[in-house]
Amino acid sequence: MNKALRPRWILPGLAIVLLSLSACQSEEVLSRQSFVFGTLVEVKIRTSDRDQAIDAINTLFSRFDKLHSNWHAWKPGAMTDTSAKLSQGEWFTPAASITPVLEYSQQLYRDSRGLFNPAMGRLVALWGFHADTLPDKPPEKSAIDSILLDLPGMDDIEFNNGRVRGHHPHIVIDAGGMAKGYAVNMGIELLRRHGISNALLNAGGDLCGIGSRGDRAWRVGIRHPNRQGVLASIDLSDGECVFTSGDYERGYDYENHHYHHIIDPRTGYPADGAVSVTVLHPNGALADAASTALLVAGVDGWQEIAESMNIDKVLLVDHQGRLHMTAGMQKRVVIRDNPPQEIIIAPQI
Ligand code: ADP
Numbered sequence: 023m024n025k026a027l028r029p030r031w032i033l034p035g036l037a038i039v040l041l042s043l044s045a046c047q048s049e050e051v052l053s054r055q056s057f058v059f060g061t062l063v064e065v066k067i068r069t070s071d072r073d074q075a076i077d078a079i080n081t082l083f084s085r086f087d088k089l090h091s092n093w094h095a096w097k098p099g100a101m102t103d104t105s106a107k108l109s110q111g112e113w114f115t116p117a118a119s120i121t122p123v124l125e126y127s128q129q130l131y132r133d134s135r136g137l138f139n140p141a142m143g144r145l146v147a148l149w150g151f152h153a154d155t156l157p158d159k160p161p162e163k164s165a166i167d168s169i170l171l172d173l174p175g176m177d178d179i180e181f182n183n184g185r186v187r188g189h190h191p192h193i194v195i196d197a198g199g200m201a202k203g204y205a206v207n208m209g210i211e212l213l214r215r216h217g218i219s220n221a222l223l224n225a226g227g228d229l230c231g232i233g234s235r236g237d238r239a240w241r242v243g244i245r246h247p248n249r250q251g252v253l254a255s256i257d258l259s260d261g262e263c264v265f266t267s268g269d270y271e272r273g274y275d276y277e278n279h280h281y282h283h284i285i286d287p288r289t290g291y292p293a294d295g296a297v298s299v300t301v302l303h304p305n306g307a308l309a310d311a312a313s314t315a316l317l318v319a320g321v322d323g324w325q326e327i328a329e330s331m332n333i334d335k336v337l338l339v340d341h342q343g344r345l346h347m348t349a350g351m352q353k354r355v356v357i358r359d360n361p362p363q364e365i366i367i368a369p370q371i
């Protein structure tokens with residue numbers, strides 16, 4: 023190097039090193055919470071720019087509030103309007119936040135072979151889940167059977183250039199099985215647009231993370247389905263999401279039986295083939311829908327549906343407490359159950 027140049031480079035170089043050191047020193051993990059989508063949503067952001075992070079969080083929560091009222095399955099809004107018009111059978115243009123959700127739901131419905139079915143809101147409502155207060159007893163079998171005789175599916179919806187048309191008089195859209203995942207995907211995009219590259223967005227235990235917590239990855243716990251405490255933990259890679267569906271989430275008891283909110287479209291009754299399913303995937307909406315669909319598929323059918331939905335990281339807890347997982351999930355998960363339960367690795371996936 024030309025010796026004469028050296029002094030001119032040393033000072034600015036030193037300034038850059040000092041500046042980045044001070045940026046590192048003032049880094050913090052900011053955390054904010056809000057009650058949306060019927061659950062406590064928490065965002066954590068690792069940042070050295072507090073104002074930028076707070077601005078992003080405020081925008082995020084006001085966007086979530088809007089999505090929550092737009093997508094609500096039974097409180098009057100864009101989604102209930104959409105359901106009403108779909109059942110009339112005329113072409114119409116839904117609100118802008120609705121059409122992409124419907125289109126993606128149709129794909130998920132097909133990929134899950136109908137087990138993920140957001141068009142059967144009428145059945146979910148019959149079970150009493152379209153209300154803030156749950157009923158004290160299940161519906162009559164005859165009422166369930168009469169809906170099952172001609173259950174609407176997402177294939178009863180036709181799309182054409184942003185317009186949609188329903189082909190079933192009883193379509194009621196209930197996007198609750200993937201709305202959180204879809205929203206968390208949008209939330210992560212929004213944070214990235216605001217210049218945030220290290221964040222964890224957690225909607226009641228269902229979450230996506232970007233970047234890291236700093237010295238280590240974002241570490242997330244999977245709740246034990248049968249008791250207090252953590253079943254397992256996963257260190258997230260950039261952009262990954264973890265979604266869990268369980269039969270313990272929302273439900274009511276009647277005559278010693280628990281009736282929960284994930285309904286099997288084949289039987290019309292709450293799914294009883296597994297206790298909980300956790301899916302790890304970069305797409306939150308897919309992970310959310312898949313956890314619901316695989317819970318419906320149950321211990322006997324989940325592998326087939328995981329394959330058809332292109333999911334390779336799954337953990338399922340069965341009614342005996344055994345853990346079933348894919349090899350891909352086994353590599354990523356640390357089981358913290360004590361005493362440990364039997365683990366069964368899925369052969370095909
Ligand atoms: P949570 O919302 O507790 O995370 P899920 O993601 O599994 O749980 O979503 C459950 C919700 O999905 C139910 O409350 C209902 O609104 C809707 N739902 C129930 N059964 C199905 C199904 N088979 N397919 C699609 N959506 C469903």
Ligand code: MG
Pocket residue numbers: 198199200265266267309310311312313314
């Ligand atoms: Mg779900």
